[in-house]
Amino acid sequence: MLVDENAQIGGSLDYQYANDASVADTRSELKEAVLNNENIEVHTSSVAVGWYTDNWMPINTPNGIIKVRAEQVVMATGLFEQPSIFHKNDVPGVMMASAAQRMIARYAIKPCEVAAMVVANEDGYRAALDLLKAGVKINAIADLEDHEDRGDLAKQVKAQGVQIYDHHGIYEVEGKDRVTSATLCPLNASGELDTSRKTTVPCDGVMMSVGWAPATHMLFQCKADIKYDATIGQFRAQSLPEGMFAAGRVNGVFDINDQIADGAGAGQQAAAAAKGESADVQRPEPTKVSQSHEYPIFSHPKAKNFLDYDEDIQLKDYINAAKEGFDNIELIKRFSTNGMGPSQGKHSNMNGIRILAKHTGKSIDETGSTTARPMFHPTPVGHLGGRRFRAERVTPMQESHVAHKAVFMEAGAWLRPEYYDTEATRTESIHAEVNAVRTGLGIIDVSTLGKIEVFGPDAPEVMDRICTMRMSNMQVGMTRYALVTDEAGVITDDGVVVRYADDHFYYTTTTGSSDPAFRTLQKQILEWGLKAEAVNRTGQLQAMNLAGPLARKKLAPLTDIDLSEEAFPYLAARTGTMYGKPVTLARVGFVGELGYEIHCLAGDAAEIWNNLLRDCADAGIRPFGVEAQRLLRLEKGHVIVTQDTDGLTNPYEAGMPWAVHMKKDFFIGQRSLEILKPLQARKLMGFMFPESYSGGTPKECHLLIKDGELNGRITSVSFSPTFNRYLGLAYVDDMNANVGDAINVRLDDGTLVEAELVSLPFYDPEGKRQTCDVDGTEGKVA
Template sequence: MSQSHRLETGGVLVDRTRQIKFLFDGKSYSGHPGDTLASALLANGVKLVNRSYKYHRPRGVVSSGPEEPNALVNLGNAGTHEPNIRMTQIELHDGLDATSQNRFPSLEADVGVLNAAASRFYPAGFYYKTFIHPRHAWKYFWEPVIRRIAGLGKAPTHADSAQYEHTYAFCDVLIAGGGVAGLIAAKAAGEAGARVILAEQTERLGGRLLVDDDAEIDGKSARVWLEETIAALEAMDNVTIRLRTCCSAAYDHNYCLLYERSGDRGEAAQVRHRLWRVRTGRVIAATGMIERPIAFNYNDLPGVMLASAVRDYVKLWGVSPGEKTVVYTTNDDGYRTALALAEAGCTVRAILDSRREPDGPLVGAARALGLEIRPNTGIGKAKAKRNKLASIETVDFDNPEAPGTTIECDCVAMSNGWSPVVHLYSHSGGKAMWDEEAVMYRPDPANPPRGRDAEAMVHVAGGAHGALTTDAVVAQAAAVAAEVLAELGMGGTAAVPDVSATAETPTHPVWVTPSAGKAALGGKHFLDFQNDVTVADVALAAREGYESVEHAKRYTTLGMATDQGKLSNINGHAILGKTLGKTMAEVGTTTFRPPYTPISFGSIAGRETGNLFKPVRETALHGWHAARGGDWEPVGDWRRPYRYQQGSEDRDTSIHRECLRVRNTVGVLDASTLGKIIVKGPDAAKFLDMMYTNMMSTLKPGKCRYGLMNNENGFLMDDGVVVRLDEETFLCHTTSGGADNIHGWFEEWLQTEWFDLKVYTANVTEQFTQIAVAGPKARDLLNSLDSDIDFNALPFMSMAEGTLAGCPVRAFRISFTGELSFEFATPVSFGLALWEVLHAKAEELGGGTYGTEAQHILRAEKGFVVIGDETDGTVTAHDVGMGWAVSKKKEDFIGKRAMERSDLTRPDRKQLVGLMTEDPTEVLPDGAHGVEGGKAIGHVTSTYFSPTLKRSIAMALINGGQGRFGEVIEVSTAKNKTARAVICDPVFYDKKGERQDV
């Protein structure tokens, strides 16, 4: 098929010298550069482009812009696939491949159309009414059925191959919309020296002036004025013009999002979509208006279009949407479409006008051309042949039951007046008000969205403000620009161009066209084309008590589709008001929420995908571990080796080898991720006494003390060894994931509560590599190295500073394995060197590395708790048997008062115990519940097979557990399965601690 509907002349946007081949549903068509997918398909006579969401009704293109509810396609393949794209916004390009949605097997023969036959079983609120009972019917019957027949485009199956990015910008004035109002405002702001960003969602500037060019501006034709104005703006360095860029949102404090479709035209673009994050002094929303459709019987047939869209296709793209068109209008503007069609040589069968006495220059021009005008008449019914509009039947508004005239036509151009696009005004709380005279919601100047200093942050210019004619648009836009510039202190006068525009007479809106007989109920008078919501649905919702506009919306799904009711909301609210006997102002409107049109997930993600999603923190030894079988475990943002795999051994084999190595010879562990916070100052000791449950002020320089930290609720939040480096300096170790939080916690108290204390803190976690050397041969290992530290003399829980194998170190004699153990902190630049020496020596002694899982088993054998395993934010120091670490002498510390609360001193709280299964080989599942008399009495917090003890061990929090040693309880291990386990002391190995203190 070769562009059968391309007009001989016209089409200011298309380049007829070049052909573009594209695919729709696998079939090849041709169009021209400048076409949209919609205009190209219409040029090829393709009218049926989609099936509706609910009833699978045949649907065609309705509009020519972002308000399009019907013409959604799947665009691209595999890595470029994107569903639900409006073909009215897709610029035609070589290789474009689009498929229609929501049909099976094809658009022409869709089996889902059976839904339509059953449509009386799908009333408003269908989902609410149907799926309440019986519950299992949803899972086994309704969901599978509905998933197959409903839905929009297909979800992508491949990873997105394109690249996306975010960019940041700042300006004084952000202008949304490059129509005549936007251009006037941009020119005024640009000339005043303001930094201006002008964002236009299409690929062209000029807006409706490109089509409705019957006005003269400053004595020039619209076209000449437009060219001169654009050239002037392009010459200004302080004005940035972005095409294909939609101002999606105006958020708090003048923060706006621009969505730029920079690379959607087939060529190898580096960035497909770009999200602009803009802070602006003011927003001028020059977002124009959207034409309203008219509800009449079968108004959803392919061929029924907005009047403005029909003339856009004729004048912008040189396409005739129909051979024979009926114009159905409630205002003068609809006559422009009739005139454009007539001028292009298309047949206008009739102009039906809702008004009794249409008059004015545009009506006169139509009369002069001899076009038939029928006042007080509408379309009673549209009829289809082969899924397309074939004829209409007129209806006399005064006598709807009287038989009308049948007029054969393949296109209806409808106009029910215009609605200002107030979205940006409303996104951050601005209100819209109903203007009864102009029949539209427009911005309420008394209730603007306010910015940080209570200024009105969004100003509205032109059509978006309700200005209908070019002269009104120009005057209003110039006034708004002057007002904004005055507010910004950049002058306050903008030249108002002299405009001569065609005068228009008032509209007489038609919210629903009367029909004869049963059709009068409105069951096929569609309001929301995308969600298949009819006049009857909204009326039913009102009758069933969904009187609030927000309730009716959710009950009927009116305006809840991807187009967010751009065409349907006002008409729907009018029907609601009519049914309830309320005025439009009383009905009110729903809230507009960003984004204005859907934006891609890719643009939201930007570059924050894959490795850049969340950067990994690496210790100085990361590469060494990776090269030696390190099996990573995420710990906070770090990666730690869970175990080191040798050959193809399984996890348990590695872990058991590593455990026994530490118990029998010597192991080395990368402990660098442990938090290290320096707390320094004359009041450091006093401060730490408040932060820890134990007394830190009595710690002697050079000594270490295990400390517990509470939150103000009295629950454990972190633990670690505190080292007093000197009288005024402490080094606080924290858990691996907790360093940043605890540092923040210290700072919060110092800055906001005890700001009189003389204390500084510094998080030095990443400045040091920390290495643990643990096992009975640890001292042998260290003594074989060159060092000025006497490892034979360094007592347990002490610290020494010196050098080891040429590296500066702090040596801590502390143990988290229960073995003789030393930890060394060395500046990261020495980390790898020290590690390699220690590791080589360990191997000489029959030892080697151990990973985090071996560390966890070794500490569990000793009954040492891990914050986050044994604790969950509801566990106290007493609960885990560490009452010894809670000072009774201190007057106050964080959480002390909370620990006095009656619930925290109950004797039957969950308390930490050990569990030994009667079957020593059975390892309890982590988190398994202890059960007694059918009730849970606690849960397992840590559970392992202990290679040292050659049996399973577990730690658990059990109600009143510390008084129940020796009792046997049941632990649920699977559905209807339990294991018997003895409650015991959680210290399974070396209860006296003789191995670590030698």
């Protein structure tokens, strides 16, 4: 397995050596060999974020974490380029030289027009050549030492007329939104800048190549013996535990050909060790030339010379922390927060060690490095949560949903059809389902609703205490809306209650609420000492809603239940049979049309569903999903708990005072609602956009603005094919707001658009559609 954090394999060959003709063939051959080897599993854009006992490593990939247990590991993790510290080194345009090379090689972006550079190794001059080739003019290179020691690359740069200032550093840069100039000063014998001799050069970019810090995070974690190698100026593993190998620059090998040889040698040793053998391989020695300046850190009377860009830690902050007694590398890290930001010290820890070592008079080795703990690289919390190992519940109608091209959504533990993909677009499919219900016949699977039976002598008292509405005076064979609040008066659930007998109630809850509702019922029955029992029948019973102006006409011949308006009025419930199967039918109006909820045994549900689709085909019956149901109920002005309510919403705010019967002796939340009623400060209202509106799309949670201040938020909004305009529900933080008032909605781009507050419901305010059909007593549907 090969793990590479880059989008494509190749490492530094793809950017630092992109213009080096001597390695071009090698680069192509190596990449081709890896990609064509069927025994190598390649993971790009991925990072090994930690090491655990026995070479157990989490690999953070774009699609989650892969857990790997490796027999042998080769760490060829390379280095992180380190910044120089000088005044205003955080101004845009100041960057690592290797970052500029990445911009050029990978993205064909010219980093700047005119550059100044500070370098302390040969890599800086390689970057300078790349900049020159990209058309960047280099006004000055400040070499912290002597360019004569940098080899042929420095000579090539000088030959192109670039001014090189030996034994110079950058003292400061100017510019606010971007670099405008850089000031160079010579170094004195003590390594400080001589600010009496300044050279200022104009530039719009400053590139730094003053040293490297090895990516030794997992080497530290596996307890490798890591020491500071003063020869090359970096920490390096002196010995490694069994099963671990290091190669390339993390191993102190810098010549590109030696790096390739070192990688090959480490691979051979790891392969042999995996077989229980040993490989006698002669690997290159670490370089003998320093690649990092010992102290590229320069003070300034105006400060703003940043050590840690993430945490905004300046040089003076770190020195003051050391003076206050935080002279241990672990202590000063925690006090100053150096290295505790998103980059986890990749660009600041090494300089932090240098500063503390200088202050305490200790060597780098004596000062030591901070502990490298997993996760070394930023890892999404979702990835840490791992793969999902939870069951998904489906209804008995799942096979039919799939056959009708359902696109599914998660609703708690359930998979429900969001819509049926029958039209050219998602929106067109949803609107076609809405039109079917409004003009003909539709059917929706509502089996996911919670279904609880409560029975016993005290069942009426239980239901009165659980629900805000009075249930004990409901007639047998009728239904009633059930609203539930907690002790704070906050809406927690709603549903429908059917009264089967004086001591027998059937209570439906919202999808996903059956278990907590059942637990609450059981708990309260015990606490109240009432003679009643509750049974959760959510899995035993299934349900579907047949809705539309043709519902009664098509359903009547399929059941032995009298569906006439006189025998079966709105909000009634009746038991009987359909297709020879026992059912309960309930007249409900959530979607605003004549409708019948059909509740049956789980074993009968698929047969009844499929028979209805067959026998009502001549009426153009169409299954509709959750999104169409939400739009239909929105047109009717009905609230969805958790969408049009939040963790603070009470019934008065939600426009449902009619659902609260305060004259009852007791119900959960009653005392709080007595207090909250006179304190109401917002109300749920309907709004409509003009039919001519053609601006941006209004969305749920868009804010209402009045006189520049927040005045509410949208809870539900959609384009209505029935009204040919956007309409929705919103909380208005103004108790004086009235129907007809204008409101301003702030869209995603900050634009304010106007809508009008209107009365609810939008659709069929007189409720005639819920009682009539095409042949019924109310006359033909318009």
